[in-house]
Amino acid sequence: MKSKAKRVRRHVTIREVAKAAGASVSTISAALNNSDYVSADMRSRIEAAIKTLKYCPNDLARGLRLQKTHSIAIVVPDLSNNFYIELVRGVKDYSASASYTILIGDSRESWEEERNYLDSFHRRRVDGVVRVPAMNTTGGKAKAILGNLPVVYADRHPREHDTHIGRVGVDNTQAAKSATSYLLSLGHRDIGIITGDASSGTSRDRLRGFISAIRSAKIRLDRSMIHAGHNDMESGHFHAMQLLTRGQRPTAIFCTNNMMALGALAAIQEIGLACPEEISLLGFDDFYWATLLRPSLTVVRQPAREIGMIAARILIDHIEGRSSIPTPALLKTQLIVRDSCCPPKKM
């Protein structure tokens, strides 16, 4: 037996395929990238060799040589929020159709985590990233991490100094305004709102829409009815508690994301208020089990999957030098009326 003992080669290479098929390395490569100019005979010999050797191409080498990985990253702030799952799936489906591969990051609303993911994806030389920035990204600047990698923002606004090639989401101001108008039309006058962190453009827009609706109805705006949470269940619960236990309790609460709506619902159940009779609850973002809650939740629905698909489209178009749809791309929201809102009790 040969003396070369350390024969623990982990993967078979194109070179071994070449040897087995009696061809040169470059011919194998040509065959793999099904270029023309490789005879039928040769091609079948190569395919046979690939099969018997169980050859699996090395994308590291490939990407290195090509200076392109045919992959994009998607980083979202909370995978346990079904909205982002749908968004990721949109990205994935479009990417797959354009034969791009995706890498998923879950920052859990932490800039630290997000930075790690972005850095890791950058080092992996993804061709671009669609990003839903984490909430608490205080001093963090993605630009410093990503260099001039193409970025498109989805759902949330980019910070001012973060360059990007596109943005897609909904018209948050308009959506919040019409949702609030719905509450007003039911007769509510004392409406509490729980928004996301004020540092987020998206949250600001939704708050703006809320205020605008209130003003249009010629109602005095009570700033103490405005609470800023952190887009998670816990802060939804906390701020709903605040709103529900104060002197003059609102007759309706509008939560600007689904997690906080859940937290608010928990608070309502805990206090033992009847929803919607004593307190109406309006959420943002739909999710597949919203109908299972009692009452089933009235929400404004964003087309999560479409947002993902379009974000991927803009990104990939840009990567491939095509021009794409204009941006920001603003998709339509839809008010899904279910059972959690009704006219307020007269007192």
Add this chain to the structure above:
Amino acid sequence: MKSKAKRVRRHVTIREVAKAAGASVSTISAALNNSDYVSADMRSRIEAAIKTLKYCPNDLARGLRLQKTHSIAIVVPDLSNNFYIELVRGVKDYSASASYTILIGDSRESWEEERNYLDSFHRRRVDGVVRVPAMNTTGGKAKAILGNLPVVYADRHPREHDTHIGRVGVDNTQAAKSATSYLLSLGHRDIGIITGDASSGTSRDRLRGFISAIRSAKIRLDRSMIHAGHNDMESGHFHAMQLLTRGQRPTAIFCTNNMMALGALAAIQEIGLACPEEISLLGFDDFYWATLLRPSLTVVRQPAREIGMIAARILIDHIEGRSSIPTPALLKTQLIVRDSCCPPKKM
């Protein structure tokens, strides 16, 4: 200006850092991998150069040279099932602590999708994968795709011919048995069960546990009470409908995963049965909003995060040549009693 027009170099390399710092390429590499033998002076010059040039290491080249990527993949069947999110987070947290990076795949219970992910990860040369195989993986054999990449299975059983280096989950038979015993102890005698696909070892085990409990209680087993679904809401709904509209309706339904429990709950609500008074419902897998449902769901909880962490541990230990804990690793389940089960009405 220089005539070299196409100066669109996308990324700065170690070589340019070397030039800027007045050092050789190998010295930069040494400095980066903070080896010894690089003077303080040189090191600071290098760091300065890295900063001003915004150097970002190329993990493709690195992985290629090292024959190791320091990354593992985790492929789960359904990211919109919170159980798997927790599992993924467990994997991620352990991996991060061992300075491994993770790649996430979401097969949506489809072998086609899973195969794509596995293949893509293999080509990327991840060092190993933790896998929760998709349900409908009929003829598919992961072995053919992954070669001899280390695989550890989590939550679900591997198929017979799929080699693996470890497995972690819960004692499904035992868990299902004691859950069923709980229903029996409440006085239920006519219990329906909705299991996952029979092709899954996990589903089989849970069914086995159910049957065993029934038999132990000396109750005649009614096979028409056993329905096999597909671990999704839709089939949970469908089979609950079947069970609830038949001649002799069961007084309790046991669903062997959380998605099917939700589907069953939807069916119950649709029919207008009072739960738990007219029909008790018992689920598998806890989720953070289970308490928000009315009734809040009684479930057997699996330690999802721990399963992920241990799976990652076994995998990484193996990759690094360490020996690990024995496998299969079976963790403890816990019955979380809430409001969806009560003694059956006497008729």
Add this chain to the structure above:
DNA sequence: AGTGTGTCCCGAAACGTTTTGGTTTTGGCT
């Protein structure tokens, strides 16, 4: 016979790292 035009294949050079095996410099010791 000469010239061209396809077809099929190949060798070698890159891509950006790390590692190996050096060479030079430094400084401490006789």
Add this chain to the structure above:
DNA sequence: AGCCAAAACCAAAACGTTTCGGGACACACT
């Protein structure tokens, strides 16, 4: 001064691909 080990650095060879520039051959047309 002379010597030597250690410290600091470097050039070149990999790692597994793709691509560029050709080479060899076959065939058709002058």
